[in-house]
Amino acid sequence: MPVSNKSIIAFGCLTAVTLCMAACSPKRIPPMTVSDLMEDRVALDGVLMKCNQNPAKARTNSDCLNARIAIDRLASKDAPAEEAKRAAEFERNREQLRLSQEKQRQEQEAKKPKVDVYNMPLVPVEPAPPPKDPQPPIVGQVNH
16 A cells, blocks of 8 residues: 555644644643752742742642741751750850959959958957946836
8 A cells, every 4th residue: 555645744744743742731840859859948949939929829739838848847957956056155155244244253352452350450358347227126116
């Protein structure tokens, strides 16, 4: 069975149309995984920006869900490190404050005159005289 020129041209046109349609159709990119987003912060930022532009679609989009999970995991991973950093800074500030207060206390003590109790003059201490009663009590009379 001989193949006619019309059928060859029709088959070529059909092939060209099929190739053009395949090339122009949008490609389905699989959603990025959570670990991919955690490793690539730029892609994570891009996905979050896209999700923030269309919040209604973001609730069902798997990229947006994965990006939220990645943000949560990154935050929980960084939280202990941030807490340790804040605790170290607090301890450093507290030590600086303690040192400055100690220095002020030493300066104030240096300004005070010092009393040397071993070189003070001796003052004789005499016992105090007994108190005198103004009048001796009289029998039958009550003192007020």
